[in-house]
Each structure stands twice: as C-alpha cells, then as structure tokens.
Amino acid sequence: MATLVMPLSGWGRYPVQSCELERPERYADLHSDAASVIARGQGRSYGDAALNESRRVLLTERVNRLLELDAENGILRAEAGTTLAEILEVIVPKGWFLPVTPGTKYVSLGGCVAADVHGKNHHHDGSFGEHVLAIDLILADGSRMACSAAENAELFWATVGGMGLTGIIGEVALQLIPIQSSRMLVRHHAAANLEQLFQHLQNPALDDRYTVAWIDSLATGQQLGRGIAMCGHHAAVEELPSGFDNALAAKPERGRPVPFDFPAWALNPLSIGAFNALYYRREGRKQQPFLTGYDPYFYPLDAIGQWNRLYGKRGFVQYQCVIPDSFAFDGIKALLQELSGSRRPSFLAVLKRFGAQGMGMLSFPIAGYTLALDLPIRSEKLLAGHPDDGLFALLDKLDEIVLRHGGRVYLAKDARLSAGSFRAMYPRYGEWLKIKNAVDPQNRFSSSLARRLGIGGNAV
16 A cells, blocks of 8 residues: 655644555555554644554545444444534434544544543543443554444453554444434523632533533633633423424534634733633623534534634644642643643633543543633744744643642643653553553554653563
8 A cells, every 4th residue: 555755733833744555445454564554543642652663554534434333222334434514414313322422423433432532521421431331453463353332341451542553443343322413402501700610510510411611811810810701402202492303413513724824923821811701791691591403512613614724833732631629720720820821822612520530541531620721833943853932831830730730731732741750640541551461462552742742662
C-alpha cells in the first residue's frame, strides 16, 4: 500500500510534524506491520496523540461502514472510522442516541474508545468505554482479538483510554440509549461567581441528565468564575408543543467553514472580554426551560466549520484537567486566578462535573470537576521549538496546581505535559504497561505523545 510523507497536526494545529501517511480503503487492509504506527481517525485530538513524527500514521476515515443496527435493543456495530455524525443520522430517526458524546460529532468511533471520551452526563452515566459492548483489536503480531468487559477484559480496559497504544481498533459494538424526540429541553442558571457556579452544579434541584457550565475566563475579583450552568435532557413527547408532527425528525446541521486563518491579534483580552460580557447577559436571561435541537446543545462549535482557524495559523493549545471532588473548588479557583492574572484570554472555558472513576487504566475522568481552556499560541519561536513568550511556563504552573490538588491532565487534549507529571497523574500506568508489553513487546504502537511522555517500552 502506497504511503505519503507530509506535515500533519492535531486539531489545535500545534505541533506540526512530518509523518508517513497510509490510508487503507477497507477493514481488511488494516494492518500493523510497520516498525512504528499509530491509528488516526478524524484528527480531532488536539495535540500529538495521533501524530507519529517520521513514522507511520494509519488513516482510518475510510474504514467507516455501519455494519449492524439492532433497532429493537439499541445495539450498534460499526467500523472504527465511522464518525458520530454518520451514526447520529441513522439512529436518531429510529429513536436512539449516543450514550456519551464529546463536544464534537466529527470524531471517529475508534477515537472515542481510545480516548475514552466523556460528555455532559458523566456524573450520571460515566464515560464512553462503559457503554462499549465489544471491540475487535488488531494486535502487533497481526492477529485480531475480540475484547470486552467479559472477554480479554484486561486488554479491553487497557485499550479503553489507552490512546491507540495497545493495537488498532477495527470494529466497535455500542449500547445506545432510547429517546422520544430529537429535541433537548434546556434551562440556564446564571452564576455571579465561581462559588455560586459550584452551588448550581451541586444542587440536586437544578441537576439534569446533561450539565455543563460556561465560564467567563477573564472575570476577576468578586466576579472570578462567573458563568452559566446549562442543564438539559432529551425532551419527552409530552414536553413538546402540541402539533409537533415528527418528534424524531432532525435535520443534520453542517457548519459554514471559516474561509481563512484569523490574524493573531483578532483574539485578545478586549475582543474576548466583549464577547464574554455579551454571552453572559444573553444566555443568563434564559431562565425558563426552552427546546433546542441536539446539535446546538451538544455540538455548538460544529456550527463553525474548521473553527480552529479562528486562532490563526500558529494554532492553540487546549488545556483540560480534572480536580478531585474534595479539592475541586480550591483547585479550580487557583487555576482561574492563575489564568486571569496572566491576561491570556481563553476563548473557551468550560466546567463539567465528573462521576465515579471508570475501569480504563489510562482513562482521564475521576470523580470531581474538569476545566477545559483554549489558549492561543502567540509566538513564532514556540513553533520553531524554542521557548515561547510564556505560554508553556503558564501551563507548567497550571500543572503544579493540578498535581497539588491530586488531579490530572487529559491526554487527548495535551501537547506539552512532561513525562514526570504524567507518571504522577496516572497511577495505573505500571499496570497498563504490563499488558502493553505482553501484547506489543516491540512497542510497535507508538505516537509522538507516547514518546514525549515515555509511554511504552519496558521502563515503568
């Protein structure tokens, strides 16, 4: 199969690395015979998780057949390159929905397993892997192994959240959830500061199946952490207006693409501050329950095609961490204080509540609160591999806060964490490594992220 060497990046557009690309046309063409290989779906991980500098990257977007849908029991079987968007177009009209979904539908099914993605309902329903019934995994020796929570369970839980480093995920069987309509019933709760926002998120009377909070990342002083808690659920038929013809009808929304890279100065404290003030006033007024489609609620940024171009050609770094329940308020407050003090605007700042930790050995979620930030890259020096104008120094400070409060950073969003910090944040790494070495003794499945963090090989 022909390969092509070309520059590649994740969704954050940093870093850019030269990789050897191979694109199988069908499931039978998936293989693991390269000395070093990583599978890549839609490239929506933000940093270097799906990069393999000067080595093989296996593009799986054409391995995307929907194989079987049990419409009575809500069980879907599909090839790993299938996107959530493709799945939703089929299952929603039949009264089913994804059990867990991240903030974009343009991700692959295999990527959702590899990153063990989470959604707005983690505090109720856990992460993606907990709803996966089975996977077919292509191992380093070329063999194919069926894995589930009951069959080859250790390898299954090493693969769920394992960032593609145990093998190539070929097929996935997923348990769906029933819905009565394609609409969401949503209510917003404005919070004047972080303390009030936490009160909203912890209040059982306000909680719903799905809950997420937007934060004004530039607010300071008494307004530090002000935001909007957005709570919703799939609307039942009786919650729809009378005369609603087809409750399950949904027109898939496809975003208009950003036609060019925005200039570096476009996102600055003034422009983001003005947007945040407007957004807080507009969304905070929605105090009564309202109906909306599932696209605007789950995938608001998908309405802007190639929205990563808003950050300019230098790209951006997304920083997502989780702080355990007992330290969450103090930890999140310290992170926001560090961020606001740096005067580095984050166009996106999102807070979510996590439920109990799952079984994935390298999975990100633990019981607590997760904060996600988007930080533009300002310096050309950083792109050339030299120290930048302070962004990475700021992120190192955020790492220190996270570690001090017993938290961790999300590998699917990461582009610069240190190996030492990774080991401190992921205590089950040694357990994972034993399984990795058993099925991939030559460390064939590797990535730029894995080598940066020292994941794989024989060293614990």
